[in-house]
Structures are given as structure tokens and as C-alpha cells.
Amino acid sequence: MPYRFLGEIVLLSSFIVLAGCSSIQESYSATGYQLRFADDPSLAAVEQDSTLWQNPFPHAAPDSLGIWWLRSEVEISPGSVKENSLGLAVLILGSFEMYWDGKLIGRNGVVGLDRATEIPGTYRSFFPIPDSMQSSGSHSVALRISNAHAGSFVRFHGIYLGDYQSLIRSGFMDTALIHILAGFFLVVAIYYGLIYILNRRQSYVLLFAVLSLCFFFLILFEYLKYYYIYPYPFHLTRLRIIAGFTFVIACLLPMFYLFRFRFKWRWLPAIVYVGLLVYTWLDMRGYDAKCLGMISWATFTSLAIVLYALYQRQKGALLGLLSVVAWGQSIFFYYDYMIFSGFAAMIVLNLFALAIEMREQRRQHEASLVRSSRLEIELLKKNIQPHFLMNSLTSLIDWIEEKPAVGVQFIEALAREFEILMDISDATLIPIEQEISLCESHLKTMSFRKERHFTLKTTGICAEAMIPPALFLTCVENAMTHNVFTEKRNVFEIRGEQHADHIKYTVLTGGKTAKQTTPSPYGTGLKYIRARLEESFPQRWRLTSSPGAAGWQTEIHIFNSQSKN
Amino acid sequence: MNVVIVEDEPRIARRIERFTREVLSDKITSLQVFEELEPAQSYLAAQAVDLLLLDLNLHGKDGFSILQPLLAAPFHTIIISAYTDRALEAFEYGVLDFVPKPFSKERLAKALFRIHSPTTAAVQKPLKYLTVIKTKTVVLIDIDKIVFIKGAGPYSEIHLDEGRVELHNKNLNKLAILLPESFERTHKSYLVNTREIVAFHSFSGSRYELVLRDDSILPVGRTYYKKLKDKWK
Incomplete structure (x- = not known):
């Protein structure tokens, strides 16, 4: 792992530590709750017959619970009465009236028998305890509750006694820290979203962006409770939203690894999952339970995918494994801060892997640009290379001295060849007709030089077809340089054949192949043809070159994009 | 004088032939034009040729491997080529001249004149190696290692330091033209590397001798004595 990523990892681990240190509440949780599903003002009183009250707490209750009571004892230890006022925090899905030692000290919403009469209170509520009632010792807390807006759900998450100011501020620190992570997720989501929009190549880049965005929203809704004191019916909506995002995340996590690496089978496992x-x-x-269950499946499935990728020795598989472990641990440890910091670590590890990959892609792209410009230079050099240019000029001077009229024709033929060459030099593909006229003009030039007739015959050429520039010209030039022409008339031939899955071009040159020490006299020329074919038809071309009945025979096969050779 | 031209483009070949005939006129006893190198090589091996005008693609390895054995032959070689960037290298191996394409009659004439008078060769001669054929393989002799060269009829004996002697197919006159100015003719049969001279003795009766670093003693011809003396003053 390069050192530049150590910083991020240290930062992330510090989040985990900080989040762990600032525990939820510096308060004393009330214990020994008792319930009574009845309504009577006398139930607020301190002295009660405990046999009439019930425990434990029902998880779900009939719809018509009506108004019911909850009571508990809290102890104010002598040390806990400080300068600051004490208060109570209540977490419950319901509206209630709060009685402290039998006296009403506050209300959360308006208690009512049904949805019409009840005005929902907030999920979290805070009550200062009057100073006169803060004596040390045991105190009774009683709540008169209605939860008509909660449907059949009965959710009570505790009564906490503590410093009133601290109770209100509880969770702020965690929220602030975790929102730094949220910002990180958001930036990553935007960045990779834009990369996907601009490139539209790899689906896993989009998956990565959507995952990051889901992490962002998950944090937002998870920690909303600390700064938005919402009416209790919204609590279930919030939980559904959180579960929804968790579902999407659990879906996308293995998908991301599935599409990030190369696998034969993708859609079938994705659908099954x-x-x-x-x-x-x-x-x-x-x-x-739903959330934990889904994230567990996501963990094990992702782990299986990265392990398989690792087994196949795929690039980036080790970083992938580390990233799964980073968030997967949270299902065994603490499923809250751990999963977010785990996700953050996963994002960083994947950023690292994606950065490596993008660098690789950029390098390949740059290399292809260099290759293209080199080929362009090579193409231009064809006609300014000394062998062609100086011999042409020497011949030309002689023609002008001997027969000026022919010299002029020669100049015209030479000019035509240069003109076409300039036209096509910066293209990677040109119409085949242009290539043929280039060959024809070259043969005309050579006719003047060699004082023999060179003509070109074409058959089966599809006028619209596109080929890399100077493909056929290179074959013709090779023949001109290396072959011996004894005949007065020499016919070169370019044949096109359209097959079901490919086009085949055959270039037949005139003359006799001169004996050479090297196995193929066409070495450098063929290198140019190969490079050009690979540039425009990567992995789907074939080139054969062999001595023919007369001269040299070059066959070029270009396969359709669907069928590969 | 027997001249051979090798040029694969007929128009250029005719141009070389025309200019050569115009410049050398009646000095030419025979002139052969070849379009390909192979028949030319067998002709050169069989016939006594004085001058080869060669169009050679010196690009790539093959060019020089074809050229080197030709330079070991008794005749002079003039390269006429489009690849001017290899001219210097060609000189180092001992071509008489390198005529870049496209060429004029004057330029070709200048090259042809060098055959007879080294003085017209105003260019610095960057010869570095003499090429000899030894049991059918090409051997390059670094000219800095040559102490002196002794004429032996149509051949030349090249005396190197440490007493080694190699035989070159070119006669002493031809080598004298190719070798740089540090080589001086001291006798009709001797070419001496002037850097090797340690003493100069004169005896009665206009007899002169040179002592070289390897203790060999060479006679100095009367006609060359004055020229040497002027140079060494």
C-alpha cells in the first residue's frame, strides 16, 4: 500500500475511535419499567400496587390500545446533583404526559384515545426537572401514553436521567463526525457519477457512484434523529427509508464486485442474489434484523466473488478482498459506526484500485495516441524517404533535360500522389476508392521512373468500404522496391471478397521477387500494415503474405465486429 | 578503363552512363550497365574492372555487407545513392566518392576525376578501415595500425604493427588515393604512415633512408625526397 493512502486510513480509524469514545448519553437509564393498560389519574401517584402492573413490554399490541401508563423508578445519587439542572430524555413512539413524583412536569403532544383526538408528540423529547424536585434519592417517573398513530407498533427506547443540557446535545458529536464521512461519500458519488456520464464505458463505475450516494443517504437518515426532533409517526417512515437504502446497498455491493472483475456469468448470479x-x-x-440480514448476505456474496476473482488471479482482486473485509467485519462487531467507517475504508480501497485502473487506461490511451501519430509520420515519410524522393527527382531531371513534355507529365503524376497522401495522412480510415487512386498515381509515377507500364486492376471492391491509409500502397511499394520487372507491361491487382463474417482483400503484384538473404523482403512494410490494422480493427484482422504465381501476394482479412477470429 | 554501372532504374542508369562517357570519353575501353546486383557481382569477379558506379540502398544492415567485399576488390567504387546520411560511413570503409542523388554532370565528373589525381579530392578523406578478403571473409584493418604499405605488382602488402602483414587487392596507386594525408609516398613501392617515422638518414650518392618506430628501414626515392624534405622543414 503506497504511503499516500496511509493518511486516509489513519483518518478513518480516528473516526472509529472518536465515535466509540463519545458514548451515547452521559446519563442514567431508568430501569424496571412497569406497564398498565388502563387509564386513571390515580396511576400517576407515587405509591402503587405493583401486582397490578405488568412487565415485560409487549412488542406489538392490538390496534386499540387506548391510553396506557408506564412507570419506573430513578435514583438521583448525591453526587449527580450539580450546578446544572437535571432533566429527563424519553425515546418512545407515542404522545404522553410526564409525571415526576406524581406531579405533571411536561407534555409530549396531546394524549388522545384515537388518531382524531391524539396530537403526535416527538420521538425524542426532553424535560427539565424543576429545581425544587431534584433532591437526591429515589424518584418515581410515570408516563400517561397514547400511540394511536403508531398502528400496532409499541416502541419504547428508554427514559434517561441526566444533565439537561447534555441530554439535548447527545449524539451531536457523533453526528458531526459521521457527517464528515457523509461528505466524503457524496464527493465520491458525484466524481464517479460524472466520470460515468462522460465515459459511459464501465457499468461498475456507475455502481460505485450509486453505492457511495446510498451510503451518503443512509448516514443522513440514520443520524437525522439527533438534530431533527421529528413527530413520532415519522420514525417508522425513517426506518423504512433506512431499510430501503440498506436493501439497495446490499443489492449493489456484490454487483459492484461482480462487474468490477471479469466473469463469464454475471446476470444469472445477480438475479439469484x-x-x-x-x-x-x-x-x-x-x-x-432485515438490515443486518441483508448486509450479511451482501458480505458473504461479495466475499465469495472477490475470493473467486483472487483465485483467477484477476487484477485488483487483493484490494477487492481487503475492501470486503473492511465493511464485512461490522456484521460481527458493532453494526453502526463500524459499517460506515467500514464502507469508507471500502471506498478508499476501491478508489485506490480504480485509480490504478484508470492510470492503466490512460497509459494505454496515450500509447495508442503515440502509435497513431507515429503511423501518421511513417505514412508521410513514405513519400519523402530518400529512396523514393531522390530517385524520382533524379529521373525527373533527366526527363526534363531529355523530353520536357514527358517531364511535365511526370511532375503532374508526382504532384497527384503527394496531394492524395496529404489528404489522407491524418486519417485512420479512408474510403477504399481513395486508396485505390493513391495506388494508381503511385504506379503512374513509377511508370515514368521505370519506363515500364504499371496498371492497376480492381475487382469486387465495395466503394463505401473504409480501410486504413496506405495499406495497399505499402504492398505496391514493397513490390516496386524488391521485385524485378522484366516485362514491358505489368498489371497489379486488388481483389475484394465479401464473406459472411469478413472481408478479404488480396493484393497481387507484378514482377519477380528478387532473391534476398532475409526470409521476407517485406518486413518493415508489413509492420506498418499490421500496426494500421490493429489500430482500426483491434484483434479482428489477419494478414498473410507469400510469393504468388507472379510477384507477391498479400491477403488481408478484416472480420466483422461481432465475430472474432 | 573498364567501367561497370549498377542502377535499377533504367533512366538513371542511362544518365550515369551518358555522363561517364562524356567525362571519361576515350579513356573508356568497356562500359557495362546492370540493373541488378547479382549478375554484376559475377561479372566483377570474372573481369578486370577499374571502376564501379554503384547505386546501393545503404539503409539497413544489408547495404554495408554488400558494399564491404566490393571495397576489398582491386577496383575503385563510387556510390551513387539517395541515402546521403550514410555517406560518411561509406567513406570510412573506403569508397572513392559518394555522389548523392539527384546529381549533376559536374558532381559526377568530380568523382570520376579522383581516380587519377588525389589532389582533386579536396574533401577530407575520412577513411578509417581498409577492407581485405581473407579466406573468403571480410576483414577490416584499422588504418591507424598500418605502419607502411609495400607495392607488390597488382597487390599491396599492408605492414601492420606487431609485424603482421595483410595483402590488399588494390594496387599501391589506388590505395594512395584512398588513404588520408598522414600517409606519404616515399618510394614508388612504399606508402608510409608519417606518424611512424622516427629518423631520416641521408647517405652519399643521393641515397636516403627512413627509420620507422618498429625499426624497419625503408628506402626513399629520389623524386619523393624533395617533397618530403619540404614537408618536414
């Missing part, structure tokens, strides 16, 4: 998640969602009771 989503089916499994839907089953888990329906099977599990309670949103927390």
Missing part, C-alpha cells in the same frame, strides 16, 4: 435478498426482506421481522 436479488431474489435471495427479497426473500430475506420478507422473512425477517423488524427493520434492524
Whole structure:
């Protein structure tokens, strides 16, 4: 791991440590709750017959619970009465009246028998305890509750006694820290979203962006409770939203690894996996259980995928494994801060892997640009290379001295060849007709030089077809340089054949192949043809070159983009 | 004088032939034009040729491997080529001249004149190696290692330091033209590397001798004595 990423990792681990240190509340949780599903003003009183009250707490209750009571004892130890006022924090899905030692000290919403009469209070509520009632010792807390807006859900998450100011501020520190992570997720989501929009190449880049965005929203909704004191009916909506994002995340995590690496089978495992998640969602009771269940499946599935990628020795598989472990640990440890910091670590590890990959892609792209410009130079050099240019000029001078009229024709033919060459020099593909006229003009030039007739015959050429520039010209030039022409008339031939899955071009040159020490006299020329073919038709061309009946025979096969050779 | 021209483009070949005939006129006893190198090589091996005008693609390895054995032959070689960037290298191996394409009659004439008078060769001669054929393989002799060269009829004996002697197919006159100014003719049969001279003795009766670093003693011809004396003053 390069040192530049150490910084991020140190930062992330410090989040985990800080989040762990600032525990939820510096308060004393009330214990020994008792319930009574009845309504009577006398139930507020300190002295009660405990046999009439029930425990434990029902998780779900009939719709018409009406108004009910909850009571508990809290102890104010002598040390806990400080300069600051004490207060109570209540976490419950319901509206209630709060009684402290039998006296009403506050209300959360308006308690009512049904949805019409009840005005929902907030999920979290805070009550200062009057100074006169803060004596040390045991105190009774009683709540007169209605939860008509919660449907059949009965959710009570505790009564906390503590310093009133601290109770209100609780969770702020965690929220602030975790929102730094949220910002990190958001930036990554935007950055990779834009990269995907601009390139539209790799689907996993989009998956990565959507995942990051989901992490961002998950944090937002998870920690909303600390700064938005919402009416209690919204609590279930919030839990559904969180579970929804968790579902999407659980879907996308293995998908990301599935598409990030190269696998033969993708869609079938993806569909099976989503089916499994839907089953888990329906099977599990309670949103927390659903979330943990789905993330567990995501962990094990992702782990299987990266391990398989590692087994196949795919690039980046080790970083992938590390990233799965980074967030997967949270299902065994603490499923809250751990999963977010785990996700952050996963994002960093994947950023690293993606950065490596993008650098590789950029390098390849740059290399291809260099290759293209080198080929362009090579093409231009064809006609300014001394062998062609100086011999042409020497011949030309002689023609002008001997027969000026022919000299002029020669100049015209030479000019025509240069003109076409300039036209095509910066193109990677040109119409085949242009290539043929280039060959024709070259043969005309050579006719003047060699004082023999060179003509070109074409058959089966599809006028619209595109080929790399100077492909056929190179074959013709090779023949001109290396072959011996004894005949007065020499016919070169270019044949095109359209097959079901490919086009075949055959270039037949005139003359006799001169004996050479090297196995193929066409070495450098063929290198140019190969490079050009690879540039425009990567991995789907074939080139054969062999001595023919007369001269040299070059066959070029270009396969359709669907069928590869 | 027997001249051979090798040029694969007929128009250029005719141009070389025309100019050569105009410049050398009646000195030419025979002139052969070849379009390909192979028949030319067998002709050169069989016939006594004085001058080869060669169009050679010196690009790549093959060019020089074809050229080197030709330079070991008794005749002079003039390269006429489009690849001017290899001219210096060609000189180092001992071509008489390198005529870049496209060429004029004057330029070709200048090259042809060098055959007879080294003085017209105003260019610095960057010869570095003499090429000899030894049991069918090409051997390059670094000219800095040559102490003196002794004429032996149509051949030349090249005396190197440490007493080695190599035989070159070119006669002493031809080598004298190719070798740089540090080589001086001291006798009709001797070419001496002036850097090797340690003493100069004169005896009665206009007899002169040179002592070289390897203790060999060479006679100095009367006609060359004055020229040497002027140079060494």
C-alpha cells in the first residue's frame, strides 16, 4: 500500500475511535419499567400496587390500545446533583404526559384515545426537572401514553436521567463526525457519477457512484434523529427509508464486485442474489434484523466473488478482498459506526484500485495516441524517404533535360500522389476508392521512373468500404522496391471478397521477387500494415503474405465486429 | 578503363552512363550497365574492372555487407545513392566518392576525376578501415595500425604493427588515393604512415633512408625526397 493512502486510513480509524469514545448519553437509564393498560389519574401517584402492573413490554399490541401508563423508578445519587439542572430524555413512539413524583412536569403532544383526538408528540423529547424536585434519592417517573398513530407498533427506547443540557446535545458529536464521512461519500458519488456520464464505458463505475450516494443517504437518515426532533409517526417512515437504502446497498455491493472483475456469468448470479435478498426482506421481522440480514448476505456474496476473482488471479482482486473485509467485519462487531467507517475504508480501497485502473487506461490511451501519430509520420515519410524522393527527382531531371513534355507529365503524376497522401495522412480510415487512386498515381509515377507500364486492376471492391491509409500502397511499394520487372507491361491487382463474417482483400503484384538473404523482403512494410490494422480493427484482422504465381501476394482479412477470429 | 554501372532504374542508369562517357570519353575501353546486383557481382569477379558506379540502398544492415567485399576488390567504387546520411560511413570503409542523388554532370565528373589525381579530392578523406578478403571473409584493418604499405605488382602488402602483414587487392596507386594525408609516398613501392617515422638518414650518392618506430628501414626515392624534405622543414 503506497504511503499516500496511509493518511486516509489513519483518518478513518480516528473516526472509529472518536465515535466509540463519545458514548451515547452521559446519563442514567431508568430501569424496571412497569406497564398498565388502563387509564386513571390515580396511576400517576407515587405509591402503587405493583401486582397490578405488568412487565415485560409487549412488542406489538392490538390496534386499540387506548391510553396506557408506564412507570419506573430513578435514583438521583448525591453526587449527580450539580450546578446544572437535571432533566429527563424519553425515546418512545407515542404522545404522553410526564409525571415526576406524581406531579405533571411536561407534555409530549396531546394524549388522545384515537388518531382524531391524539396530537403526535416527538420521538425524542426532553424535560427539565424543576429545581425544587431534584433532591437526591429515589424518584418515581410515570408516563400517561397514547400511540394511536403508531398502528400496532409499541416502541419504547428508554427514559434517561441526566444533565439537561447534555441530554439535548447527545449524539451531536457523533453526528458531526459521521457527517464528515457523509461528505466524503457524496464527493465520491458525484466524481464517479460524472466520470460515468462522460465515459459511459464501465457499468461498475456507475455502481460505485450509486453505492457511495446510498451510503451518503443512509448516514443522513440514520443520524437525522439527533438534530431533527421529528413527530413520532415519522420514525417508522425513517426506518423504512433506512431499510430501503440498506436493501439497495446490499443489492449493489456484490454487483459492484461482480462487474468490477471479469466473469463469464454475471446476470444469472445477480438475479439469484436479488431474489435471495427479497426473500430475506420478507422473512425477517423488524427493520434492524432485515438490515443486518441483508448486509450479511451482501458480505458473504461479495466475499465469495472477490475470493473467486483472487483465485483467477484477476487484477485488483487483493484490494477487492481487503475492501470486503473492511465493511464485512461490522456484521460481527458493532453494526453502526463500524459499517460506515467500514464502507469508507471500502471506498478508499476501491478508489485506490480504480485509480490504478484508470492510470492503466490512460497509459494505454496515450500509447495508442503515440502509435497513431507515429503511423501518421511513417505514412508521410513514405513519400519523402530518400529512396523514393531522390530517385524520382533524379529521373525527373533527366526527363526534363531529355523530353520536357514527358517531364511535365511526370511532375503532374508526382504532384497527384503527394496531394492524395496529404489528404489522407491524418486519417485512420479512408474510403477504399481513395486508396485505390493513391495506388494508381503511385504506379503512374513509377511508370515514368521505370519506363515500364504499371496498371492497376480492381475487382469486387465495395466503394463505401473504409480501410486504413496506405495499406495497399505499402504492398505496391514493397513490390516496386524488391521485385524485378522484366516485362514491358505489368498489371497489379486488388481483389475484394465479401464473406459472411469478413472481408478479404488480396493484393497481387507484378514482377519477380528478387532473391534476398532475409526470409521476407517485406518486413518493415508489413509492420506498418499490421500496426494500421490493429489500430482500426483491434484483434479482428489477419494478414498473410507469400510469393504468388507472379510477384507477391498479400491477403488481408478484416472480420466483422461481432465475430472474432 | 573498364567501367561497370549498377542502377535499377533504367533512366538513371542511362544518365550515369551518358555522363561517364562524356567525362571519361576515350579513356573508356568497356562500359557495362546492370540493373541488378547479382549478375554484376559475377561479372566483377570474372573481369578486370577499374571502376564501379554503384547505386546501393545503404539503409539497413544489408547495404554495408554488400558494399564491404566490393571495397576489398582491386577496383575503385563510387556510390551513387539517395541515402546521403550514410555517406560518411561509406567513406570510412573506403569508397572513392559518394555522389548523392539527384546529381549533376559536374558532381559526377568530380568523382570520376579522383581516380587519377588525389589532389582533386579536396574533401577530407575520412577513411578509417581498409577492407581485405581473407579466406573468403571480410576483414577490416584499422588504418591507424598500418605502419607502411609495400607495392607488390597488382597487390599491396599492408605492414601492420606487431609485424603482421595483410595483402590488399588494390594496387599501391589506388590505395594512395584512398588513404588520408598522414600517409606519404616515399618510394614508388612504399606508402608510409608519417606518424611512424622516427629518423631520416641521408647517405652519399643521393641515397636516403627512413627509420620507422618498429625499426624497419625503408628506402626513399629520389623524386619523393624533395617533397618530403619540404614537408618536414
